[in-house]
Amino acid sequence: MKDLIFSILRPFLEAYAMLRYKSIWGLKARLQKRPGKLMKLTYGNYFLRRGSFVGLDSEFGGTPCFPHGVQGIFISNGAKLGRDVVIFQQVTIGSNTLPGSKCPGAPTIGDNVYIGAGAKIVGGITVGDNCRIGANAVVYEDMPANSVAVCAPTRILRKEALDNTYTTTLDGVDYYFRDGKLHVDR
Numbered sequence: 001m002k003d004l005i006f007s008i009l010r011p012f013l014e015a016y017a018m019l020r021y022k023s024i025w026g027l028k029a030r031l032q033k034r035p036g037k038l039m040k041l042t043y044g045n046y047f048l049r050r051g052s053f054v055g056l057d058s059e060f061g062g063t064p065c066f067p068h069g070v071q072g073i074f075i076s077n078g079a080k081l082g083r084d085v086v087i088f089q090q091v092t093i094g095s096n097t098l099p100g101s102k103c104p105g106a107p108t109i110g111d112n113v114y115i116g117a118g119a120k121i122v123g124g125i126t127v128g129d130n131c132r133i134g135a136n137a138v139v140y141e142d143m144p145a146n147s148v149a150v151c152a153p154t155r156i157l158r159k160e161a162l163d164n165t166y167t168t169t170l171d172g173v174d175y176y177f178r179d180g181k182l183h184v185d186r
Helices: 003-022 024-033 037-048
Strands: 092-094 120-122 147-150 155-157 167-170 171-177 182-185
Touching: 003 024, 003 037, 024 037
Parallel strands: 092 120
Antiparallel strands: 147 155, 167 171, 171 182
């Protein structure tokens, strides 16, 4: 009976949460301060319906950018992401909980990091600022700042400086992502 009531109320609860807290990230911030059972169900259901998971205990330095939406994204509890992180579809940022493993824990990802489609970042590793992780790369060891990870097994390439500003052009207008918002480049 409870499930039936929640399934009827779910669309209204989700609409209320989006209006009240402005976005799913606003709801996440509210739940981290004051958890509530009904809003936790709404938060979890939001991601479940999109085939993704973003742990309530994960930390974000700012609003992340998902150019293709959150479909298929997995971010484990305990993961820490910096500001202006761009995450493409089917990315896994997962914890390593195997006893006796080399890098237990969840990843810490720095500021201005670009994570390509299908990339996997696993374990208690640190990805430095201004890094790029290529599509389908598997990262299981620390990445220094200003480096690029490609392939599986991973090859890390050092660069002097990287411009990881996510830009796109729609109908002849250039946009870029910074500080959790999409801006128009004039």
